[in-house]
Amino acid sequence: MxxxxxxxxxxxxxxxxxxxxxxxxxxxxxxxxxxxxxxxxxxxxxxxxxxxxxxxxxxxxxxxxxxxxxxxxxxxxxxxxxxxxxxxxxxxxxxxxxxxxxxxxxxxxxxxxxxxxxxxxxxxxxxxxxxxxxxxxxxxxxxxxxxxxxxxxxxLVRLPDPVVTVGDGWLEAEVLTVDRFGNVQLAATGETLRGLGADLVINGTVNARRGATFADVGKGDLLVFEDSAGHVAIAVNNGRAVVVLSVTPGDIVKVSVRQ
Missing domain, CATH: 3.40.50.10790 (S-adenosyl-l-methionine hydroxide adenosyltransferase, N-terminal)
Structure with a gap:
């Protein structure tokens, strides 16, 4: 070698x-x-x-x-x-x-x-x-x-596969990580966002917008985006999504089209 x-x-x-x-x-x-x-x-x-x-x-x-x-x-x-x-x-x-x-x-x-x-x-x-x-x-x-x-x-020992489920106008995915900025990364890949619109709701109660960068939403608003690792992630412009959503790794988060 x-x-x-x-x-x-x-x-x-x-x-x-x-x-x-x-x-x-x-x-x-x-x-x-x-x-x-x-x-x-x-x-x-x-x-x-x-x-x-x-x-x-x-x-x-x-x-x-x-x-x-x-x-x-x-x-x-x-x-x-x-x-x-x-x-x-x-x-x-x-x-x-x-x-x-x-x-x-x-x-x-x-x-x-x-x-x-x-x-x-x-x-x-x-x-x-x-x-x-x-x-x-x-x-x-x-x-x-x-x-x-x-x-x-x-x-070889393997970890359980993270939960990811995709439906018509919604996806559910396990929280994979939370970074030091409070951004919540889901196990779902960014491709799962393709079927969703711009106006979204998280866990049926919290409104969010789909975007590409933090400035796509107003200060304090939630953004759903594809992060640098290719995963669906949730952020708050000038805030901490993990606090707003009150989630930890392993929790299941639902992102759906706002009705």
Whole structure:
């Protein structure tokens, strides 16, 4: 293998402690020339679905990389550590569904390997002791078989598919993420908006307008639009849609034509 120049990191570690720096250090010891992109370290603790969504929406915009993701409430248990090969990069992390959406966004899983741990490691910090070193070895040219045995792709843990239902003049979709601006991203793709008009209502009570940018509605008004990741999203011009709608990830939101 030729290796990779880039490694990305996505975790729920936060930046108040030394966890992220320790992962950077584990990488630097093995692959000092590799450049590291920190996607985020502020995934809500143990929120695997949020981490999976952020990684899947970001990884395709990075150069070919080894993507390390660690949102791992099962650390130290029998859950596997895995490496997934795709046409546009490798993914390293726990086998808990965190990597699957990103693998599909990068062209699909071509092969999967379980990471063999041959030395004593911390039972609570596999990001530092298992995943970061494995990624660094892959970045400098180690083969997939060097990381551990190949496993059946069909045995990988997958998150449940988000709920999306489309009808005549309406759609219902699960809230996928809420960003720091309070914009509410739905699991539905932007294409599902094609059959809806400009005047909409959310959950049967809150009026909104379909548009393309925040300035398409007045200050304080709700906008339904296709976001930069290609999903249906709801925003408030100079406000926070998550507060107006009072929703959290996993809730179902209905967008329909206003009668």
């Amino acid at each position: 030729a290796g990779y120049e880039w490694i990305s990191l996505t975790t729920d570690y936060g930046t108040f402690d030394g966890f992220v720096a320790a992962c950077h250090g584990s990488i630097a010891k093995v692959a000092p020339q590799a450049r590291v992109i920190d996607i985020t370290h502020h995934v809500p603790p143990a929120d695997v679905a949020r981490g999976a969504a952020v990684l899947a929406q970001t990884a395709p915009h990075l150069p070919p990389s080894v993507h390390v993701a660690v949102v791992d409430p099962g650390v130290g248990t029998a859950r596997r550590g895995v490496v997934l090969a795709t046409p546009h990069g490798l993914l390293v992390g726990p086998d808990n569904g965190l990597l699957i959406w990103a693998a599909e966004a990068l062209g699909g899983i071509e092969a999967a390997h379980e990471i063999s741990v041959k030395e004593e490691v911390s039972s609570t910090f596999h990001g530092r002791d298992v995943f970061a070193p494995a990624a660094a070895r892959l970045a400098v040219g180690a083969s997939l078989s060097d990381t551990g045995p190949e496993i059946d792709k069909g045995t």
